[in-house]
Amino acid sequence: MAENTAAGTAERTHDVRLEVNGVTHEVTVPARRLLSDALRHECGLTGTHVGCEHGVCGACTVLVDGRPVRSCLMFAVTAQGSEITTVEGLAEPDGSLNPVQQAFRECHGLQCGFCTPGFLTTVTAGIKENPCPTHEEAREMVAGNLCRCTGYQNIVKAVERAAEIARGDTPSAPAPDGDDGGLEAATGETEVARDDDASTTGLGA
Amino acid sequence: MKPTAFDYARPETLEEAVQALGSHPDAKVLAGGQSLVPLMSMRLAAPALIVDINHLPGLDHVTADASGVRIGALARHADVLASADVRRVQPLVSLALANVAHPTIRNRGTTVGSIVHADAAAEMPMVLQLLGGSVDVVGSGGRRTITADELYVAPLESSLAHDEVAVEAFFPALPAGSGVAFEEISRRHGDYAMCGVAAVVAVEDGRVTSARAGYLSVSDVPTVVDLTDALGGSVDEAALARAAEAALAQLEPETDIHATAAYRAHLAKVLTARVLTAAHDHAREE
Numbered sequence: 001m002a003e004n005t006a007a008g009t010a011e012r013t014h015d016v017r018l019e020v021n022g023v024t025h026e027v028t029v030p031a032r033r034l035l036s037d038a039l040r041h042e043c044g045l046t047g048t049h050v051g052c053e054h055g056v057c058g059a060c061t062v063l064v065d066g067r068p069v070r071s072c073l074m075f076a077v078t079a080q081g082s083e084i085t086t087v088e089g090l091a092e093p094d095g096s097l098n099p100v101q102q103a104f105r106e107c108h109g110l111q112c113g114f115c116t117p118g119f120l121t122t123v124t125a126g127i128k129e130n131p132c133p134t135h136e137e138a139r140e141m142v143a144g145n146l147c148r149c150t151g152y153q154n155i156v157k158a159v160e161r162a163a164e165i166a167r168g169d170t171p172s173a174p175a176p177d178g179d180d181g182g183l184e185a186a187t188g189e190t191e192v193a194r195d196d197d198a199s200t201t202g203l204g205a
Numbered sequence: 206m207k208p209t210a211f212d213y214a215r216p217e218t219l220e221e222a223v224q225a226l227g228s229h230p231d232a233k234v235l236a237g238g239q240s241l242v243p244l245m246s247m248r249l250a251a252p253a254l255i256v257d258i259n260h261l262p263g264l265d266h267v268t269a270d271a272s273g274v275r276i277g278a279l280a281r282h283a284d285v286l287a288s289a290d291v292r293r294v295q296p297l298v299s300l301a302l303a304n305v306a307h308p309t310i311r312n313r314g315t316t317v318g319s320i321v322h323a324d325a326a327a328e329m330p331m332v333l334q335l336l337g338g339s340v341d342v343v344g345s346g347g348r349r350t351i352t353a354d355e356l357y358v359a360p361l362e363s364s365l366a367h368d369e370v371a372v373e374a375f376f377p378a379l380p381a382g383s384g385v386a387f388e389e390i391s392r393r394h395g396d397y398a399m400c401g402v403a404a405v406v407a408v409e410d411g412r413v414t415s416a417r418a419g420y421l422s423v424s425d426v427p428t429v430v431d432l433t434d435a436l437g438g439s440v441d442e443a444a445l446a447r448a449a450e451a452a453l454a455q456l457e458p459e460t461d462i463h464a465t466a467a468y469r470a471h472l473a474k475v476l477t478a479r480v481l482t483a484a485h486d487h488a489r490e491e
Contacts, residue, residue, distance in 0.1 A: 010210075014213065031210075031211055031212070031255065032209070032211060032245075034207070034208075053206040053207075054206070055239060055242075055310060058307075064312075067283070067312040068309045068312060069309060069312050069313045070239075070309060070313070072246070073239055073313065074313065077213055078235065078257050078259050122309060140308075143394045143395055144307025144308060144395055
C-alpha cells in the first residue's frame, strides 16, 4: 500500500488492493474513503447501496472474509488483505440466482429494492452459519436491516425459504410468468447501477 | 456524512503503533471502528491521525481459565460471544454481548474497543466495572493494568494516556455460589438501550451474602451500586422493592430524546428487581 500526494491537493492518497468477488481492484483513495464509496465509485460496483451512512440501515452490508459487515463503517484502506463479497458476487458460478436471491424473488421479499443488497448479503452468510433457522432466528437474522416497503413479512418468509432451497429440502417454485420478480435488485445489476455516478446513491453525495 | 481528511498509519507492530500515537496530539486508534467511524462521518470526531491497529499480530485471542476471561484488542464481539469457554467461566460477558447492537456490527466491533470507548450507553464498560475487571494497556512508558474503577473518568473519557493502546481486557471468573443476569430495554431491537441493568448475586446457605448491580444508559458514566444491605439477605418482594429504591438513590437518570428521566428511573427500578431475581435463581443453580 503506497502513499502519494495528489498534485494540486493537500490530501494524501493511498494505493489499495481490494479483492472483491474474486477480482483484484487496484484503487487510489484518500484514507477517509469509506469502503462503501470505494466499491461504488472506484470499483464501479454500485449494487452496494448507501442509505444512512452511519451503520443503522444495513443497505451497504457486504461480506468481509465471509462475514456480514457494514461497508459504510469501514475505511477502504483497512480492507486491504480481506476478501470482499458484494451483491454482484452472490450469484452461482453459472450466473443463476443463489438460494437467497431465488427466495427473495419467489416470496416477493422486495419492492423498491434499495435495501435488498444488504438483506441478500446478510442472509447469504446467515443461512450458511445457521442452515435451519427457526422463525424467530429468521427474524433475528434480518433485524439489523431496515426496509421501508415490505413490512418485513415476506422478507422473513424469504429467509426461511432460502434456507429450504439451500438445504435442497423442497423443489424451487417456478418463477412467476412475465414478471422479473425484482431480478435487477436481486443481482445488483441494472442499467442505472452500471453508471458510475454519484447520483445513483440516491443521496446525491 | 463523510469524515474529514486525516493522516493514516498502519503499524505492523505494537511499538510502531505507540510511536505513531505519540507522534501527533490528535491521533486516535482505529480497531473495529463501529463507534469511531460513525462519529467521524457525522463529524462529531475529526482526529488528525488514525492509527489502524487491525493488522497487528497476536491481539485477536479469546481465552478463559479458572481465573477469568482474557480478550485481545482485535477479538471481535462475535468471536467472544461464540466462545463456549467464555460463557462457562463468566456468563455475564456472553449475556451482555448478545445485547451489543446487531450481529453485523458485532462481526466488526471489538470488545476491548467498546470498553475503552467508555460510552455509558454501551454494555461492556458497565459489565467490566460490575465484575471488577481490568484493561492492559501499552504505551511509551511500557505495559500497565488499569482496573475498571480507575478506567472511567468522565462521559466518553477513559484514563488511557494519549499514546497508550489497550491490548487486552480481563473479566474475573464467576465464583461458585454466585449468579448473574442482564436485561435491557431499547426502543428497537439492537438500538442503544434506554436503560440496562446487570446483577451479580452471591448466595451462601440460602442467604444472599452479596448483591451488586450495574447500570448503563441511566447516568452519563457506567454506574455500579451495592445492594447487599438493601436486600437484607433475601430476595422477596419487599427486599426487591427496597433494593430498587436504594439503587435509584445512587443514580441520576437523565432525559434525552429517547426517554425522560422519570421513565429511565422507572425502568431502572423494574429491571433492578428482575435481574436480582434472575441472578439469585442462577446462583442457586450454580
